[in-house]
Amino acid sequence: MTKKNIKLILATLEDLYGGEQCGLDFKTPFELLIATILSAQCTDVRVNIVTNELFKTYDTPKAILSLGEAGLVGKIKTCGLANTKAKNIILTCEQLLTNFNGVVPATMEELITLPGVGRKTANVVLSNAFGVPAIAVDTHVFRVSKRIGLASGKTVLEVEKELMKNIPKEKWSMAHHWLIWHGRKCCTARNPNCVNCALLKRCNYGTQNF
DNA sequence: AACTCGGGGCA
DNA sequence: TGCCCAGAGTT
Missing domain, CATH: 1.10.340.30 (Hypothetical protein; domain 2)
Known part of the structure; x- marks a missing residue:
């Protein structure tokens, strides 16, 4: 995975999900x-x-x-x-x-x-x-990251480390939300909608299992 | 790595 | 009805 590809994937995800709701309402x-x-x-x-x-x-x-x-x-x-x-x-x-x-x-x-x-x-x-740079890896982030090549690790901790290495720090927080939305709306656990996926050209999933 | 906890929403 | 859900703890 080249830096250019990662940048294009992140830009595509931002276009798709930048306007979506971002997670839990934060108060304290x-x-x-x-x-x-x-x-x-x-x-x-x-x-x-x-x-x-x-x-x-x-x-x-x-x-x-x-x-x-x-x-x-x-x-x-x-x-x-x-x-x-x-x-x-x-x-x-x-x-x-x-x-x-x-x-x-x-x-x-x-x-x-x-x-x-x-x-x-x-x-x-x-x-x-607390504003500490971190990427929370849930089931969606875990699955989608491996499919689209942002991370290939086998454990949650490995995927977390790979994501932090591959994604610019200032985008960690938003990338977390974009990956979740993509996992919910398109890159689902079963029967993912690869045919209509905006990342199809840059994704190995469908032709190559992980 | 596999299993369990679990009721509600939605097709 | 049947399937799914922004995980963690135990075995």
């Missing part, structure tokens, strides 16, 4: 953290609906804890995996209070100690709440 680091935990196996549109309502009243660790587990499950049930997520969110709120003075930490090492927070969620918080 804490709200972004909770919203991102909720986003597992659930579209961002639904997460935004749920969190906009939830955070009207419950926008701090103490407030969330005041709901109790059953109360929290009720508030987030439309996001799916509600029981698991509620347990993790409650544990995370408790640990924020006991280990971090109620403040969301700003390093990868600290963030991934929180229950329900993995590399993807940590990178979303780091890049969107």
